[in-house]
Amino acid sequence: MEKKQRKQSPQRPAFLKVLQKSGLSFLAMAPLLLGVIGLVGLFQVLVTPKMLTSLFQGNSLLDTLIGTMSGAIAAGNPIVSYLIGGELLEQGISLYAVSAFILSWVTLGFIQLPAEVEVFGGRFTLYRNILSFVFTMLIAVLTTLSLQGLS
Amino acid sequence: MKKQDKPFAFRGKYLLLTVLILYGVIFLVSSQSVQLALLKSGTILVKILPIFGVVILFTSLLNFFIRPKQIAKHLGQDSGTKGWLWALAAGVISHGPMYAWYSLLEDLRSHGMKDELIVVFFASRAIKIPLLPMMIGYFGLTFTILLSFYILLGALLQGLCMQLLQTKKM
Structure with a gap:
């Protein structure tokens, strides 16, 4: 029993x-978080x-890139991205661009980059954001193509 | 070797200072914008305070019940498929903004969590379970299912790419 006690008590x-x-x-981390929230x-x-809506040009390929960039720059609740996305679709903007926009809204964030670098380091932040950027566009294209294929 | 506790020091002081200067500069141009921005920031802070509470509690519970060795076993180098699935599920379930989870992930990373699993966690956060009905309403059920499927697949692939990049670095 003594052995068991010795085993349990000192570490926890x-x-x-x-x-x-x-x-x-x-x-x-409070100053870091307050800084991000302030931004x-x-x-x-x-x-x-x-x-954000005025940025789109009507060219599917270019708009997908613009969608990814503007979603990354924008900030706020993802619900807002759905509202803007719905509005963009009504204006005839391609689904490629809208998908990229709503996806990058939640996966990319230029505003939180300084905080991400501070916590995870520059190399990790760079790799993660490049991967996220590329995959956002890939996912947007694949989703739209699959949807078109199914309908 | 026993890990030494880091001395307490505020982080991101310069970021906060830069933001305050930015607010000051914008105040000179448009005080109304600054007031509105402060109001929005305050609302965000109040909204995510409970999440901060959950993160602190969750970090404490993890540190209390799970030893670093166990974290390394489940999310570290030898975690295998289970670790990937844990990271994927945690990302989908996690709520609130990305930066609210930095502290917990930093803690897990210091205990051995792999970088590729952090990438998987962040990427799978694109699925917002409470907002799925709204997404279906705006973009349709098929779109939502397809997007969610590709997000999960993409999250795993991003993790794999990160793993490759890390291996290359070593």
Whole structure:
């Protein structure tokens, strides 16, 4: 029994201590998170849905690229991306572009890049964002092609 | 070797300072925009505060019940297919903005979580379960199913690409 006690007790700290440690490490990140949230608020005011909609040209290939870029620049709740996406479809913008737009809205974020670099490092952030950018366009094209194939 | 605790230090001070300067500059041009931006930022903060609470609690629970060795076993180098599926599922289930999860992922990474699994987690977050009905309403059921399928497939492929890039680096 003594052996068992010795085995268990020394490694596991009290839960409150662990909670305090997690809270402190989160608190250390507060300026980083507040900075990102501040930027998101600013972008929501300065980059309006109307401005985003006006970027699209009507060329499927170019619009897919524009969709990915504008989705990455935009910030806010994904619901807004659906609203703008629906509006874009009504205006005759291709589904390739709209799919890329709503996807990059949630997977890419220029605003949070400084925070991502700070937490995960420059190399990881660069690789992840390049992969995400390429795959966003690939997924948008594949989804639309599959949809066209099915209908 | 026992891992030493890092001393407490605020991170992102310069980012916050830059943002404050930006607000100051924009205030000179349009004070109304700044007021609105502050209001929006405040609303976002209030909305994601509960998520921050969940992340802190989740990190604590993980650190309390699961030892670094176990994390490394499930999400580290030898985690195998299970690790990939865990990362995929966690990404789909996770709620709120991406940056809310940075602290937890950083913690898991320091305990051995592979970078490719972090990539899988971030990529699979594109599926937002609570918003699926709305997506179906706007773009149709077939589109939603296809997009979700390709997101999951794409997430795994992005993880594999990251793995290849990491191997190349070594």
